[in-house]
Amino acid sequence: MFQRRRPTTIAHRALAAAAIALLTGGGALLGPVAAQADALAETGASTGEGSVQYLAAQADDLVDVRISDVHPTQPSLGYDEVYYKLGRYTLGKDEDSGKSNKKFDDWCETNGQGEAASVSEGATLADTSSFSCEIAIGEETEDSIAEMKTVVIGPGGTLYLTDGHHTLTSFAELTSDGGEDIHVRLKVLANLSDLSSREFWQTMVDNKWTWLKDASGNTITPAQLPTSVGLSNFQNDEYRSLLYFGRDIGYEAGSIPFQEFYWGDWLANTAQVDIDDWDSDAETALATVESVTEKQVALAGDEPVSGGFTASALGVLSKWNNGKNATKGEFGDLAAPYSESKPGKIAYMLQYRAALQAKGINPDSGAALITVDASRGTLVAPAQSSPGATVTVSGTTNTPEAVADIELHSDPIVLATVVTDDHGAFSTQITLPNTVALGTHELVATVAGQAVTQTVRVALTDPPTSSDGTSSDQDSAAVAAGDETTAVAGAAAASGEQRLAATGTDADAISIVLALGMLVVTLGVALVVAARCEQTAQESHDVAPVSGA
Numbered sequence: 001m002f003q004r005r006r007p008t009t010i011a012h013r014a015l016a017a018a019a020i021a022l023l024t025g026g027g028a029l030l031g032p033v034a035a036q037a038d039a040l041a042e043t044g045a046s047t048g049e050g051s052v053q054y055l056a057a058q059a060d061d062l063v064d065v066r067i068s069d070v071h072p073t074q075p076s077l078g079y080d081e082v083y084y085k086l087g088r089y090t091l092g093k094d095e096d097s098g099k100s101n102k103k104f105d106d107w108c109e110t111n112g113q114g115e116a117a118s119v120s121e122g123a124t125l126a127d128t129s130s131f132s133c134e135i136a137i138g139e140e141t142e143d144s145i146a147e148m149k150t151v152v153i154g155p156g157g158t159l160y161l162t163d164g165h166h167t168l169t170s171f172a173e174l175t176s177d178g179g180e181d182i183h184v185r186l187k188v189l190a191n192l193s194d195l196s197s198r199e200f201w202q203t204m205v206d207n208k209w210t211w212l213k214d215a216s217g218n219t220i221t222p223a224q225l226p227t228s229v230g231l232s233n234f235q236n237d238e239y240r241s242l243l244y245f246g247r248d249i250g251y252e253a254g255s256i257p258f259q260e261f262y263w264g265d266w267l268a269n270t271a272q273v274d275i276d277d278w279d280s281d282a283e284t285a286l287a288t289v290e291s292v293t294e295k296q297v298a299l300a301g302d303e304p305v306s307g308g309f310t311a312s313a314l315g316v317l318s319k320w321n322n323g324k325n326a327t328k329g330e331f332g333d334l335a336a337p338y339s340e341s342k343p344g345k346i347a348y349m350l351q352y353r354a355a356l357q358a359k360g361i362n363p364d365s366g367a368a369l370i371t372v373d374a375s376r377g378t379l380v381a382p383a384q385s386s387p388g389a390t391v392t393v394s395g396t397t398n399t400p401e402a403v404a405d406i407e408l409h410s411d412p413i414v415l416a417t418v419v420t421d422d423h424g425a426f427s428t429q430i431t432l433p434n435t436v437a438l439g440t441h442e443l444v445a446t447v448a449g450q451a452v453t454q455t456v457r458v459a460l461t462d463p464p465t466s467s468d469g470t471s472s473d474q475d476s477a478a479v480a481a482g483d484e485t486t487a488v489a490g491a492a493a494a495s496g497e498q499r500l501a502a503t504g505t506d507a508d509a510i511s512i513v514l515a516l517g518m519l520v521v522t523l524g525v526a527l528v529v530a531a532r533c534e535q536t537a538q539e540s541h542d543v544a545p546v547s548g549a
Helices: 010-023 033-046 079-090 102-110 142-146 165-172 197-206 238-244 259-271 282-297 329-334 345-358 470-480 485-495 507-539
Strands: 062-066 116-119 131-133 150-153 159-161 183-191 304-306 378-380 390-396 403-409 413-419 425-431 439-447 456-460
Touching (some): 079 102, 079 165, 282 329
Antiparallel strands (some): 062 183
């Protein structure tokens, strides 16, 4: 038997729901700071472009994504791994040997389709009809799927990458192939879209599906993670770079996310190997890789490494270079010079670093990689910084002896005015405003209001927390407890928001929003109380059963 209840109006329900959401911490205007972080993250994620389509995805599903739509779960990369890949993709060595470009093999493997089967002349990753893979869509094997990169579906359907940051970043840097608009399939590790932001990040931490340490080993919050792949969005982790080149020499790559970061943590804090300038030349690089991997294989299998993992769990080999001498096996391949038809990874990496240096770009500075076209110059700046920091900006233009403004966007702020030399080049120091909002901004040089260089994206975050005691430990405890109180200022970064951050703050606007929030709460409470009173009164009378019930 059912009872008919007096319906409330849509306005009653809407205002009551708004009030309840705010009072229970579901709103971003009032309530605890942690509730604000939840609300900001969930609101941003739910409005992310194209995110709704992933809400129904289940574990082990293969989902097609645009590279720029995935959100990193680590703050840094090993730049040198990306440089190896980009050297392989852009220097033309494969084509000179009559082979197809390695980027097609890597894309097919990432897509769960083995290696490339055929590549047409002029083929690009943006046009998947211009090349084919060994395994057709729908005929993937267990082995081919095992090679795919993984993603977790977060609140609002936001995609969080848990493996493949280096590969997808390398693809994103290939602007002539479509760059960040390249599509690839990822394997779903889990769908956590029904969780709040707090619950989501707690689950990510519990499952070790995120790496919340910066390149210096300091603990960060989820809000400080990059919002997209692409080299300029990440810090450079030298230890992570080095460990990549030790694969199949000191350890075997496995299925544990962030495996090389755990080894890097061990390398920095336990093995204490000096890796300064390890990638300055081939001889030094190879000697450093040899030294580090020998230390790895000297570990007992049950020796703790990092993150609760033992050496065996992290794939340590029982014998250096799998028992082969230095001229054979993986180390022998790694040592092959660039002059050979099949150079080693070290040679490609060094060759690409040299190409960057020839363009005036310091490969270790965190400068954004840019593709120079005929009409615009270059701009080089740190890819990550903090409000109030002083940084060096340099570049080239096609306008010699011209007055150029260095601007910070979204709302343009002129940070410096320079005069280019007789070759159109310039270099200057700028101080980022203390009042600038955290998030991703753009730097551009302009002459007479017209952009004369490529734009460079700069991610502004809170200064790194010191690792000398209290602050770092407090941050670590906060993350472990799911406490995001320190993440609010940059909560848009964890939310899936990809728009440029505002370059100013309007205190009056904030006051108005808070006042409106109070008004909504007050009205909502009144309506909730009134509705409940009315409902109680109605239920005190006999109600006839619904006809036919």
